[in-house]
Each structure stands twice: as C-alpha cells, then as structure tokens.
Amino acid sequence: xxxxxxxxxxxxxxxxxxxxxxxxxxxxxxxxxxxxxxxxxxxxxxxxxxxxxxxxxxxxxxxxxxxxxxxxxxxxxxxxxxxxxxxxxxxxxxxxxxxxxxxxxxxxxxxxxxxxxxxxxxxxxxxxxxxxxxxxxxxxxxxxxxxxxxxxxxxxxxxxxxxxxxxxxxxxxxxxxxxxxxxxxxxxxxxxxxxxxxxxxxxxxxxxxxxxxxxxxxxxxxxxxxxxxxxxxxxxxxxxxxxxxxxxxxxxxxxxxxxxxxxxxxxxxxxxxxxxxxxxxxxxxxxxxxxxxxxxxxxxxxxxxxxxxxxxxxxxxxxxxxxxxxxxxxxxxxxxxxxxxxxxxxxxxxxxxxxxxxxxxxxxxxxxxxxxxxxxxxxxxxxxxxxxxxxxxxxxxxxxxxxxxxxxxxxxxxxx
Amino acid sequence: xxxxxxxxxxxxxxxxxxxxxxxxxxxxxxxxxxxxxxxxxxxxxxxxxxxxxxxxxxxxxxxxxxxxxxxxxxxxxxxxxxxxxxxxxxxxxxxxxxxxxxxxxxxxxxxxxxxxxxxxxxxxxxxxxxxxxxxxxxxxxxxxxxxxxxxxxxxxxxxxxxxxxxxxxxxxxxxxxxxxxxxxxxxxxxxxxxxxxxxxxxxxxxxxxxxxxxxxxxxxxxxxxxxxxxxxxxxxxxxxxxxxxxxxxxxxxxxxxxxxxxxxxxxxxxxxxxxxxxxxxxxxxxxxxxxxxxxxxxxxxxxxxxxxxxxxxxxxxxxxxxxxxxxxxxxxxxxxxxxxxxxxxxxxxxxxxxxxxxxxxxxxxxxxxxxxxxxxxxxxxxxxxxxxxxxxxxxxxxxxxxxxxxxxxxxxxxxxxxxxxxxxxxxxxxxxxxxxxxxxxxxxxxxxxxxxxxxxxxxxxxxxxxxxxxxxxxxxxxxxxxxxxxxxxxxxxxxxxxxxxxxxxxxxxxxxxxxxxxx
Numbered sequence: 023x024x025x026x027x028x029x030x031x032x033x034x035x036x037x038x039x040x041x042x043x044x045x046x047x048x049x050x051x052x053x054x055x056x057x058x059x060x061x062x063x064x065x066x067x068x069x070x071x072x073x074x075x076x077x078x079x080x081x082x083x084x085x086x087x088x089x090x091x092x093x094x095x096x097x098x099x100x101x102x103x104x105x106x107x108x109x110x111x112x113x114x115x116x117x118x119x120x121x122x123x124x125x126x127x128x129x130x131x132x133x134x135x136x137x138x139x140x141x142x143x144x145x146x147x148x149x150x151x152x153x154x155x156x157x158x159x160x161x162x163x164x165x166x167x168x169x170x171x172x173x174x175x176x177x178x179x180x181x182x183x184x185x186x187x188x189x190x191x192x193x194x195x196x197x198x199x200x201x202x203x204x205x206x207x208x209x210x211x212x213x214x215x216x217x218x219x220x221x222x223x224x225x226x227x228x229x230x231x232x233x234x235x236x237x238x239x240x241x242x243x244x245x246x247x248x249x250x251x252x253x254x255x256x257x258x259x260x261x262x263x264x265x266x267x268x269x270x271x272x273x274x275x276x277x278x279x280x281x282x283x284x285x286x287x288x289x290x291x292x293x294x295x296x297x298x299x300x301x302x303x304x305x306x307x308x309x310x311x312x313x314x315x316x317x318x319x320x321x322x323x324x325x326x327x328x329x330x331x332x333x334x335x336x337x338x339x340x341x342x343x344x345x346x347x348x349x350x351x352x353x354x355x356x357x358x359x360x361x362x363x364x365x366x367x368x369x370x371x372x373x374x375x376x377x378x379x380x381x382x383x384x385x386x387x388x389x390x391x392x393x394x395x396x397x398x399x400x401x402x403x404x405x406x407x408x409x410x411x412x413x414x415x416x417x418x419x420x421x422x423x424x425x426x427x428x429x430x431x432x433x434x435x436x437x438x
Numbered sequence: 439x440x441x442x443x444x445x446x447x448x449x450x451x452x453x454x455x456x457x458x459x460x461x462x463x464x465x466x467x468x469x470x471x472x473x474x475x476x477x478x479x480x481x482x483x484x485x486x487x488x489x490x491x492x493x494x495x496x497x498x499x500x501x502x503x504x505x506x507x508x509x510x511x512x513x514x515x516x517x518x519x520x521x522x523x524x525x526x527x528x529x530x531x532x533x534x535x536x537x538x539x540x541x542x543x544x545x546x547x548x549x550x551x552x553x554x555x556x557x558x559x560x561x562x563x564x565x566x567x568x569x570x571x572x573x574x575x576x577x578x579x580x581x582x583x584x585x586x587x588x589x590x591x592x593x594x595x596x597x598x599x600x601x602x603x604x605x606x607x608x609x610x611x612x613x614x615x616x617x618x619x620x621x622x623x624x625x626x627x628x629x630x631x632x633x634x635x636x637x638x639x640x641x642x643x644x645x646x647x648x649x650x651x652x653x654x655x656x657x658x659x660x661x662x663x664x665x666x667x668x669x670x671x672x673x674x675x676x677x678x679x680x681x682x683x684x685x686x687x688x689x690x691x692x693x694x695x696x697x698x699x700x701x702x703x704x705x706x707x708x709x710x711x712x713x714x715x716x717x718x719x720x721x722x723x724x725x726x727x728x729x730x731x732x733x734x735x736x737x738x739x740x741x742x743x744x745x746x747x748x749x750x751x752x753x754x755x756x757x758x759x760x761x762x763x764x765x766x767x768x769x770x771x772x773x774x775x776x777x778x779x780x781x782x783x784x785x786x787x788x789x790x791x792x793x794x795x796x797x798x799x800x801x802x803x804x805x806x807x808x809x810x811x812x813x814x815x816x817x818x819x820x821x822x823x824x825x826x827x828x829x830x831x832x833x834x835x836x837x838x839x840x841x842x843x844x845x846x847x848x849x850x851x852x853x854x855x856x857x858x859x860x861x862x863x864x865x866x867x868x869x870x871x872x873x874x875x876x877x878x879x880x881x882x883x884x885x886x887x888x889x890x891x892x893x894x895x896x897x898x899x900x901x902x903x904x905x906x907x908x909x910x911x912x913x914x915x916x917x918x919x920x921x922x923x924x925x926x927x928x929x930x931x932x933x934x935x936x937x938x939x940x941x942x943x944x945x946x947x948x949x950x951x952x953x954x955x956x957x
Contacts, residue, residue: 105787109475110573208477215846222798231807241810243742243802255483282510288571299720303744311739312731315812 032276033423034232034325038414040273049412056405061396065394073391077382079146080236081399083135084374087233088256088400089407090128090349091249091370094225095257096121097184098250100191101214101221104207109430110285113277117261117421119195120414126411127180131403136177139170147173149238159238167212176231183224187217193421202424236381240319244304251300255293258368259363262286266360268420277421277432280354286351290362294347298340322380327390331376339369371400415426444773445639460844471780472852482576482931485775487927495772495888496925497661498656504918505769512914517908525901526601536689536897542883545876547898549600551905553726553872554754555595556636557747560719561755562588563643567715568651570708576784578927583766584759585647586920590912591758592640594905599632628728635725639718646711654921656694659687709881720744723751730875736818737879740806746799750868753792756785757864762913764858766922776923779852786842788853789864793842794872814884822878826891830874837867 029070032038060082067078084377103111103118135146144151149168155161192212198206205349226246234245265278265286308316317388323332352358375396382391422428471480483492529536539546562584569577603609612633616622623630668680694700724744731743760782767773807819822831827858844850851857882889916922929935 160811164809166897167809204476208474219794226802241806243740243799243806245741246802247742247745295717296737299724300745303724304741307728307731307741307743308741311734313734313739315810432478 025079033421036275037273037275038419038421038423040268040271040420044271045412045416048225049416050411051411052405052409056402056407056409057190059405060397060402063395063402064126066385066393066398068337070393070395071081074144074284074393074395076145077391077393077395078399079135079138080382082377082402083146083232084371084378085400085403086131086135087333088371088374089131089403090228090261091253091374092256092407093121093128094184094221094250094252095253095255096261097125097188097191097258098218098254099261101187101218102193104211104214105218107211107427109427110282110434111301112425112427112431113274113421114261114265114282114286114431115425116182116195116418116420118257119192119422120264120411120418121124121260122188123192123414124411125181125184127407129185131407132181136174139173142269143170147235149235150355155416164238168235173231180224180228180231185219185222186311191217196418198425199419199423204426207426222246224281233377233417236378237319239315242304242308242316244300244307245250248300251293251297252373253372255290255297256294256367258286258290259366259370261369262290263360263363264415266356266363268415274420279434280437281434282431283356284354285295285434287359291344291347291353292364293368294340294343298344305407309357317353322386323376324388327392328380331372331390335369335373335376339366371404375400399404440633442759442817451943469778470815471778472783472848480778480780481933482579482778483776483928484778485772487932488776489932489934491930492818492932493657493925495775496921496923496928497658498772499917499918499922500658501661501665502586507769508914508918513909515907515910518903518904519911520795520907522904522908524927525897526597527676529601529897529901530606534602536895538893538895540890542888543877543880543892544878545602545893546892548598549729550869550876551902552598552867553594553680553876554907555591555598555905557723557751557754557868557872558758559588559591559639559755560644560723560748560751561759562586562591562721562756563639563646563715564752565759567712568719570712571716575931576781578924578931579778579781580759580763580785582647582651582924583763583917583922584645585650585754587759587762587913588643588755589647590641590890590916592636593912594642594909596636596640597905597908624892628725628732631725632729635722639722642711642718645717645725649704649707649711650924651920652690652692652694653696654700655687655789656691656696657925659691659922663686669869698875718837719752720748723747731878735879736757736807736814737822740803740899742802743800744838744842746796746803748793749795749799750871753789754865754868756789757861757868758791760857760861761865762787764854764861765856766917770917770922775884775930779854782857783851784906785904786845786857789861790845790862793838793864797839800835818879818882821882822874825878825882827874827878827881829908830870831878834867834874837863838871841867887930 062077067075070077099118100115101121102108103115138145139147139150144154148154149161149164150170150173158208190208194210194213197203229249233249234240234242262283264281265274268274269278305320308320331382343366343401346352346358346362353415379396382388383389427432469481469484471484474949483490487495496926537546539548550601559612562581562664565584566581569581599604603775611617611623612630614623614625614630618654666680666684668678668683669680670677684952724747725845727747731740733739763777767777804819807815810816821827841860844856844860849856852861877892881892
C-alpha cells in the first residue's frame, strides 16, 4: 500500500524531468566549440603539408568512430536489458535510450566521410585510390568486398539497421511513458531478440569497413568484438556520468540511488576487464604467431612514439581504473565514480587514437607526427555529439516513467 | 503422462508432506512460472512449500530409495566406465599405436574429447559464479547439480591429455619440476598453461562446490542421527547403514553447527569464491583455445578463438545440464517444484544466445578466411566445408547453429521432452566442432605429400563412449549420496523468506506465489 504512495512521490515532475532550459547554455557552447573545431580541422587540413588533409580526416574519423561506439554501446544495453527482463535497471534505461537515439547525429557526422569517399577517394580509405592499389594482389583478392558502390550500400544499410532499431525501441518506450501499457515491455522484449542479431551483424561489418579497412591488408576476426567492448564500456561510463550530474542537479532523488551506482560501478569494472581480455587476446595471438601480414598492425603500434601510446593505454585504460574500481567503497562513492567515468571517456578517445591514427603514414619511420590537429580534430564530432545529447536528455523524462518494473528498480538493494 | 498438471502430481506424490497445497493454476500461464506479465515475478518454487517441506523433499532424494531407473542406469554407466578403464589400460600396456593417430594427424579423438569435456564443465561455474554475481536467483535450483557436473566433466577431460602422451609414467613432466639436467617444462607453451588453467579450475570449482554444500551435508548428518538404527543387507552381511551415514556425513560436514558465525563466514567465502571463479570461466577455455590459436596453422590461428571457445563451452555446458536435469526432473519426486518450466526456458534462451554467438564466430572465421587473402587459410576453410570431412562440418553447423533456432518458438522451449532431444543435438554438434577444428586443420598439411585421413580405431571410440560412463557413474553417485539442490539457498527464494514483501511491494501481496527477486 505504502508502495504506490512513495513511487508517485518519487515520480513527481521536478524529480524526473530537468528544469526548463537546463543545460541549454552548455549545449549551445558545446555545439559552438564543435563547429569551431570542425572549421579549424578543415583549415588545417586544407593548408598544411601533403599529409595534413589525411591527418585532419583521420582525426575527424577518430571522433566519429568514438561517438558511434558510445551510441551502439547504449543500444546494446537497451536490447540486452529488454531481453533479460532486468528489473534493477528500469530506472536508468532511459539514459541508455538517449545514447541509442543519437544514431541520426552519427549519420550526419558520417556524411562528410561519406562525401569525401566520392570527392576525394583514397584520402581516408586508401583502397579507394585506384592508383594506390594498382597491381596490389591482396587488394585484387578483396575487390569483391572493398569496392565503391558496395561500400556505400553497406554504409546505408548499417545506418538503416541502427536507425530502425533505435526508432522502434525509442518510440515504444516513450509511448509507455504516456500510456503506461505494461504489455509494451513485452513488445520491446520481442523486438530486441532479432534486433540483437541484426545489430551484431551491422556493427561487426561496420567495424570491418570503417576501422579495419583503414589498413586494408590487415585482418583480425576479433576486431568486431574489440569495437563492441570499447563501445559498451564507454556507454556505461557516459550514462553513469549523466546520472551523477542529474543527481547533483537535484533530480532523480530516490530513483537512482547509491545502489544503482554500485551496480553500474560493478558493470564498469567488469567491462574494463572484458576490454582488457579482448584486446589482450587479440594482441597476444598476433604476437605469438608472428605472421607478417597480421603483425604489421601491431608492430607499427610498438614502434617509436606509438609504443608509448600502447603502454599508456594498458596502464591507464586497464590497470589504474581496474585498481580504483576494485574496492567496494569506491564503486559507491559518486566523486570517485564520476572521475573514473570521465577518465574512461578520455581513454576511449585515446584508444581510437591508437587504433586509427597510426594509419597516417605508410612508413613506420615517420613516427607519430603529432600536431595540433590531433587535439582539435576529434573535438569537432565529439563536442557536437555531446551538445545534441544534452538537449536530447532534457527533452524527455529522465526515467522510463511507467515502466512496470520501476517499483522493483526503486527498491533495488545490494546486500553484498 | 497423465493429464494432471505436474504441480498437482507432485502434491499427490508428496501426500502428507504438505497438506495445504492449494495452488490455483492460471488457465493461460499454467503453474504461473511462464507468466509474461512484467509486473509479476514468476515464482521460483512451486507448491506453496514450507521451509520444512523443502528440506524434506531434497533430503528425501538421498534418504529414500532411489528411483527404479537408478540401478539399471548405474549398471550401464558403470560398465561403460569399466570399458574406458580397460581401454586405457590396453593403451598404456601396448602404446599409442592402438589409436588411429599418425602423421600428419597427431591429435584426434584424444584432444577432441578433452576440449569437449572441458567445455561441458563451463556451465557449472557460469551458473554458480557469474549468475550469482548477477544476482540471478533462479540459479539456486540448478547450481549444485551443474557444479557437480562441472567437476565430473573436468575429471573426464583431464584423463585424455594424461593418456595421450604415450608414456604416461613421464606425465609428471607437465608439472613445473625440473627433470634431468635441470630442464624445466617450456613455459612459453600453451600446453603447459593448460595444465595450470585446468588444474586451477578444477581446484576452485571443487572448493566452491564443496563449500556451498557443507550446510546441506550437515542437515543430512543431523537427519541421519535420528535414524542410527537403520540397516541394510549385502548378501548375508548386515550393514549398519544408519551409523555409517551419520559418521560419513558428520565427517564431511566439518563440524558445521548452523550458528551465526558459521553463516557469516560462509556468505563471505561464497561471494569471494564466486568472484574468483568468474575470471576462471573465461580463462580456462581461452587458454584451451590458445593451444590452437597461437600456432600458425590455417584454421587454428584466428584471433576470435578465445571468446568463441568460451561461448561454445557455455553453449555445450547448458545443453548438458538440460540433458541431465530433464530426465531427473521426472524421476525424483517434487523436483518439478524446484526446477520449473521457467528454469528450463531460461536455459534454452541461454543456449540460443550462445549458439548464435558460435554461429557468428563461424561466419566471421569464414569471412576473414576469404578477406584475409591468404590462400592457405581460405583453402583450410573450403576444405572443412567441402573436403573429405564435409559431413563433420555440416553436422556441426546443423547441430550448433540451426537446431537451437527452434527455441525462438515458445512451445519448443517449454516442452521438456523436445528440449531434451535438441540438447542431445547440441552435445553432438559441440563434439563435432572440436573434431572439425582439430582434424580438418591437421589432415592436409602445406605439402600435398603430407596429406592423410584420420580414422579412429575401436580403442579410441570405446574410450570416448566409456568416458560418458565415468561421467554418469560419478553423477549418479552424487545424486544418491549428496544433496542435489542447495537447501538453504532455495529457502532464501521462498516468498516467506522475504519478511518485507508486504510493506514494500503491494503488487506482489496479491499474488500468492509471487515474491521479490533481486535480479
């Protein structure tokens, strides 16, 4: 009996929606920063030496791939929680849905890359440069997959799959906010089952096309899982950060509690380990077998300045967050949790810097060639994404208001 | 099968144990466990049971005579175990020549069986450790038996690498002990890591299983103390079984007295062991996959192997759990109350997900074999699918990828006899997966002059069949002498174990069978 009363008190308008105009200034500022960064990247790319255009493009690509990973990570969690019928997370699912609903922004951010594939083929994906691949037997073998019309068709297909999944799941969830129809939960669950399948295929081939394809000689069957591991970790970090900020702004009191942060902390810890497991396995098998066509990718990242980035990644994306998140009190401490999440998001970018940026020069001897473009380039897409995300969060209730499992989520407790 | 609902039948069988068994069955959801309403948590235990009836039922499986199938099953599996033992003795006194292994195929049934059995073992640890950490309370009905299954599967698995070395009296070379002239084993070899990984896994699984069982063994001890004068007869000898039982359970219970301090330590140890076992679920089969993937052999060297092997192991492990539990569920009185259709449906879903993961890995391997533009790699995969072992490859694909897809239909994943058949297919498919990986990659070397075919001899086939006898004999002894389900944990998920159910959650108060579930 008391339960209904206290649920409705928690669901009061002030608690589950942001204040009118909240975050608007921040959002506008972020979008402005993003636009300026884009402009600077464009100028830098057009005016520098012969490598500047490619450096600008690769750095933009890092930002795009990173925000896409967060979006897809959010989508994966939404579908997994529908599939498992998770009760504890009913109060936080909306923030994962917000990430998921950023697919259109990702599509817009992809447009410049897509356009440049036609306007200046080979600038980003070298296999598109007919002169570069002339007489390359490895490329000749892959021509049936790596060719221009097919690449474009696939890109459209990937976005169609993601956008379709995000649109339907978002619409059903918002409809439940209004009607409170508990059977919509079942519809979302049923939709997610084939959804995960389509999602896995689209994400896997997108990671082949857009990241692995940068070095089209290289291949690794683990790569899609590596991309997924990066994305879901970053999505957890982003959602935890969003929830902590909203809590600090006086929202979600009693809805998202220490208990939920504790569980998010455990999942973040788990996915830090998962990321390390996947990246270590990929690296280790390539290192051990030492087959030239595979090792090229890793040896480039073990040479000169790139070796330092590799070490930084292991130490600061795995060892340090692992140790910080290990003790229970840290996972329940909002300040430590926020710091770790922010840190993981920075490392998320460093991770893609490590994956994508070494493809700038054909020769390892040229080193890293770090320039201001490496800082400014990723900021463009990331800041615009963050700005739009803040507006998206403000535009909807912060919680899935009438989720039938919400009472279960509100009373969720960790005894151990 | 009678038209009566399993729950009613249970009530009839247990007549006298719970007189107030008046569960009203829902016309749509049956016993209520398959309910789809997201506001209602499906009951984890049926039959409106009291704490006492939980204890009585689970201990009853041990104390009462075993079901009539037990003895014939034990005789058959004991015979098979004997066959396996004889085959191993024959192998050792004669030499590995009695197997069909020869250049270029150095690994055949031996390593296939090893990987198959290690894989089976994974469900136990996943259920006991990972589902515990994820607070999936439905695991309580299956964790004990699944952990036992893990231990027996690892015993079967460990046998094969032990005997395949040829001269078994040198098998101690695998341990990090210097032999002649201070020569150590090769620490860079994944075969050595396997020894560490599997033995660690076995040790931790055994500790976890046994520690979780101590309170229940103490319950059996306390009950045995009341029946000290019970006796049995072996031919003309009178055996004081009551006294033996009390003494044996007393010894095994380590002086457990159900006191507060005991439980406090128990809970702490349990969650710590769960935390330690979780990485082991991933590490063991990852390291087994390294046996293949660190090499440069086409078909073996591919980076997806570690997670792909782990997914396959969980897939086969859950299939084996269902293969064992579905018949037991019909054989033991009252077990359907604890192992409901919902439990079975959940496991079917896990099988579907992991089966799709395995299918995803097959697809990625094939795609990258082509995309990688390495002619040998591509050849190895073409040879798998269309070469002389095509039948093995397509058996694997049919059983592992296609057969679990039936679980998309609700009828298929809630009909036990049908699920039983599908799980047999999955077991077959997962054995063939290892056979395909091992044999098809070996049988055609880089030089066509080193091509060959592998045919197992009768010794290998009988050893493999016999390993099921070892596994089943151990499992049957487990169900006869040890509590098959975690009594104290099941009491924890009964509705009356949650004293605050009414003051926090009125939605559940109207549903007699419903209760809070932390998941």
